[in-house]
Amino acid sequence: MHDERVDIFILILIALNSILYGVATFPSIKQNAQLMSTFDKVDFVILIVFTIESAMNLFYEGKRFVRDGWLVFDLLIVTISWIATEVKSLQVFRIFRAFRFLTKVQMLRNVVVALFSVIPAIAAITVLLLLLLYIFSVMYTQLFKNFFEEGYTTANYFGRMDLTVFSLFQIMCMDEWSGIAYEIGEQEYWAWILFIIFIVMSAFVVVNLIIAVICDALQILRKAERAMLFGLSEEEAGEWEIKVDTIDQAPSEESKIEQRINDMHRMLDDVVASQERMNRTIQYLSIVVNSQQTKNPSSGNETST
Numbered sequence: 001m002h003d004e005r006v007d008i009f010i011l012i013l014i015a016l017n018s019i020l021y022g023v024a025t026f027p028s029i030k031q032n033a034q035l036m037s038t039f040d041k042v043d044f045v046i047l048i049v050f051t052i053e054s055a056m057n058l059f060y061e062g063k064r065f066v067r068d069g070w071l072v073f074d075l076l077i078v079t080i081s082w083i084a085t086e087v088k089s090l091q092v093f094r095i096f097r098a099f100r101f102l103t104k105v106q107m108l109r110n111v112v113v114a115l116f117s118v119i120p121a122i123a124a125i126t127v128l129l130l131l132l133l134y135i136f137s138v139m140y141t142q143l144f145k146n147f148f149e150e151g152y153t154t155a156n157y158f159g160r161m162d163l164t165v166f167s168l169f170q171i172m173c174m175d176e177w178s179g180i181a182y183e184i185g186e187q188e189y190w191a192w193i194l195f196i197i198f199i200v201m202s203a204f205v206v207v208n209l210i211i212a213v214i215c216d217a218l219q220i221l222r223k224a225e226r227a228m229l230f231g232l233s234e235e236e237a238g239e240w241e242i243k244v245d246t247i248d249q250a251p252s253e254e255s256k257i258e259q260r261i262n263d264m265h266r267m268l269d270d271v272v273a274s275q276e277r278m279n280r281t282i283q284y285l286s287i288v289v290n291s292q293q294t295k296n297p298s299s300g301n302e303t304s305t
Contacts, residue, residue: 010053011104017046018098043094047085050078050097070103114221121213129206133172136198137164144184144191153183171195172202 023029024039054075058065065071077096084090102108141164148156157167157180171177177195184191 006053007104010050011101013046013049014097014100014104017043018095021095021098044085047078047081050074050081050100054078070109074100074103110221111217114217115214117220118213118217121216122210125206125209125213128209129202132198132202132206133165133168136168136194137161139194140164140168143188143194147184147187152187153180157184168198168202171199174199174203 020039020042024036029035029039054071057071057074061068061071077100080090081094081097084092084094102112138161140158141161144153144158145160147153148159156163158164167180171180177199181192181195184195
């Protein structure tokens with residue numbers, strides 16, 4: 001079932017449902033029992049509409065329903081919503097219906113697919129980050145574990161391994177790390193070197209790696225869009241993209257024709273200039289010849305006399 005009007009109607013309901021959940025968190029709304037009852041009734045009606053939509057998709061798609069991850073995801077969200085209506089402690093999960101935007105908006109779906117395609121790279125970066133945290137946690141715990149007991153720091157930043165991991169995570173996020181560094185540096189002046197090394201390796205290098213992975217994901221998304229548009233495989237789409245980039249870098253046929261026309265104009269201007277010079281030369285020669293002819297008759301008359 002892929003009727004555009006139905007999809008727009010469902011999108012409007014998703015947006016309305018999400019807005020209602022946000023508005024219901026305001027104290028003035030939450031303390032109004034009558035208004036909250038109205039919100040619950042509207043929420044229940046919207047849930048019924050979502051359930052009917054999932055049932056129609058299941059009936060229309062048949063066996064293909066379980067092969068479509070987005071339809072299964074919609075059904076899972078609807079199921080969780082029905083469970084949340086019966087279990088009070090799970091009502092907070094009703095806001096998960098906003099995730100249905102991912103299943104209805106093609107652009108969001110493409111982004112999610114691209115991000116999932118680079119999960120191995122993200123996992124590798126995560127392992128690298130955990131390795132850095134572990135190495136520096138052991139180092140900082142061994143070096144500064146007694147600083148709080150000796151009164152050098154205002155908080156127990158590095159007294160235990162778990163405290164050290166949390167403190168280094170705070171430093172990696174650039175959250176008031178300078179205060180920790182100054183307190184440690186007042187006792188050990190060389191400690192700033194360790195802080196700078198950790199920040200450069202974790203915050204800068206790892207963040208740049210994540211940005212590179214995101215760029216890779218966007219590149220995959222671009223190939224997937226071209227493959228869907230022209231009915232190509234991802235490898236063929238990549239080769240086609242390389243060819244397109246090469247063509248874009250090479251001069252186009254129109255620019256070549258324009259260059260030829262400009263060259264012809266310049267050649268024509270040179271020909272016109274040459275003709276003008278030739279005309280002036282011919283005129284000069286004509287004048288010289290006429291003057292010579294004028295002199296020759298007069299000299300002939302003198303000889304006969």
